[in-house]
Amino acid sequence: MAITPGVAFIVQQVFKVGLLSVLLGITLQALSNRGVLKSTLPTWLVVSGCQAVKLGARLAHIVRGKAIGNVDILSIMQRFWETGYIADGLVDYVAGSDPVANVRILLSDMIFTAWPEHVKLILATDFFSWDMWKFHRSMTRPFFTRDRISDFHLFDCHVSTVFTLIKERMRNGHAIDFQDLMSRFTLDSTSEFLFSHCVHSLTTGIPYPHNASYVPSKAATPQSNCANKFAATFLETQEIISSHECYG
16 A cells, blocks of 8 residues: 555654754753753653653752763763772762752663652552562562561571681681671572572682681582582672663
């Protein structure tokens, strides 16, 4: 079926007007970010702004960097991710009177909040309004029934192993990587509690500090190799997932 000249003309004009509108919006926003223009695009032009008005809410204030798309802020986030700690470089944006900020990385909303009530709403009182959180809660709820919560002997066994490792390492006068120790404890406890199969990452021992003068050799077994490999892979997976917040 051939397209009539009238329909073709309308499609061409709509495309031209739409393209010009997008280019104009990007140009105005870029000029605003650079400080050339003192005003931003009207809120009513943005769909999220209309939704906020309907809900009786207001949009989070937008953090404006020195480069288009806040690429400079993205670079800062990446640097702190590689050399610092979580939320380094972002605390200043929510440290003032407004605890919510929209960083807008590459023209895409990225909202940070330091308000405890927001965290409470998402994790406890209103989690059904958050689709992904509701999905994960529905998956894990069967594992946290009353009879499963009373299964404290599973955790007590792993806690005893942790204390044994700490006492042994302290007697030798070496420092302990507490983050690694807690990661192994969490991995063993969670795997046994949720899947009835322990990874046994604690039984493989904890690492010695880099400046230790003597590190006793320990015979590797298939089980210890598997446990160490699983723990390392699990940690790497967490790092990759977390890095997506910065790198996209």
